[in-house]
Amino acid sequence: MLLQYQSVVLKPRNGSYGRDIVFIKRNGPNAYRIHNEQNAVTMRDTDKLLKWLRRKNRSGGYIVQRRLQLTQIQHKPFDIRIMVQRKKGSSSTWNVTGSYAKVAAQGYLVTNVTSRTIPVLEALRLARIGDRGLLVKAERIARLAAQRLGERYPKLRTVGFDIGIDRKRRIWIIEGNYQPDLRPFRLLRDSSMYRRILWYKNIKAKKDG
Ligand SMILES: Nc1ncnc2c1ncn2[C@@H]1O[C@H](COP(=O)(O)OP(=O)(O)O)[C@@H](O)[C@H]1O
Ligand SMILES: [Mg+2]
Structure with missing residues (x-):
């Protein structure tokens, strides 16, 4: 390579x-x-x-x-975590239930070692790379990827995608986590995503999906 x-x-x-x-x-x-x-x-x-x-x-x-040339905030690369979930019963559709951006610590190329967590829209603004439109695009990609994975793994109900945006505003899936850490959502000032994630974990889809 x-x-x-x-x-x-x-x-x-x-x-x-x-x-x-x-x-x-x-x-x-x-x-x-x-x-x-x-x-x-x-x-x-x-x-x-x-x-x-x-x-x-x-x-x-x-x-x-x-290696992706990830967009940076003050010379620190960042990527975004997008949570996608579906209710119990595999015919139900995948929904985005939360997201945040991870900014790498000084000197690091990875964003998951002692990184800073901020809302995605704030990260996009700080990096001067885009706005809500770019987040919507990344969310759509995460939903499509989850849908495809869900066809193969009928029991799968949660995927936490790490998604990178490069300097040309292209969107890349870095990885998908099947047991994503929920702590960062709990620690966000706005707790609505965390509550939605927990609600989704426990809810069952109606028979007709
Ligand atoms: N292809 C890549 N190009 C640039 N940075 C990457 C790439 N793959 C991973 N990284 C960085 O490293 C971090 C950790 O990689 P990841 O694949 O999510 O592994 P894990 O979270 O299981 O350690 C990513 O969040 C990203 O910041
Ligand atoms: Mg990761």
């Missing part, structure tokens, strides 16, 4: 909470710039890089993704 893209992201398959995510950037024909947590090093040899990676994650291997 590094032959195809300037920059990639490696994520441990055995779950990480952002801690062991590695960003690798091609830096000349046989050199790489590696960024992990707040540290960055250069490696001048492909074999060295592979050895380093194997030592770092012996057990599970990695998922590799193209």
Whole structure:
């Protein structure tokens, strides 16, 4: 993938909470710039890089993704979490029940290590990247993705999508979480989303959906 893209992201398959995510950037024909947590090093040899990676994650291997150029707020990248839920009974439709933006801490490329949580519209405004229209678009993408996943997983009722917006305002799904953390919603000043999420968790759809 590094032959195809300037920059990639490696994520441990055995779950990480952002801690062991590695960003690798091609830096000349046989050199790489590696960024992990707040540290960055250069490696001048492909074999060295592979050895380093194997030592770092012996057990599970990695998922590799193209690195997105996430929009930033004061040089800190951010992405958004969109909660999508459906009621009990798989014929019911998927709805967006909450969202927030995660702003990376100083020096970090991931937004889930000691990040700041703010309302999405505020993040879009601070980044001067868009307004409600962009959020509506991202919500539609999250709903469509959940619908597709729900066809495969009939019992699935909740997906927390991490969604990135790049500098060209393109919208990307970073990942979907089936047991998303609800704490950030509880901590938001406006508790209406948190209450809606809990309500949805417990409600059953009527027979006709
Ligand atoms: N392809 C990518 N390009 C840029 N940043 C990414 C990419 N994938 C992940 N990140 C950053 O790392 C964070 C954590 O990655 P994620 O896939 O959500 O794993 P997890 O939350 O399970 O640790 C994301 O929220 C995002 O800030
Ligand atoms: Mg995530």
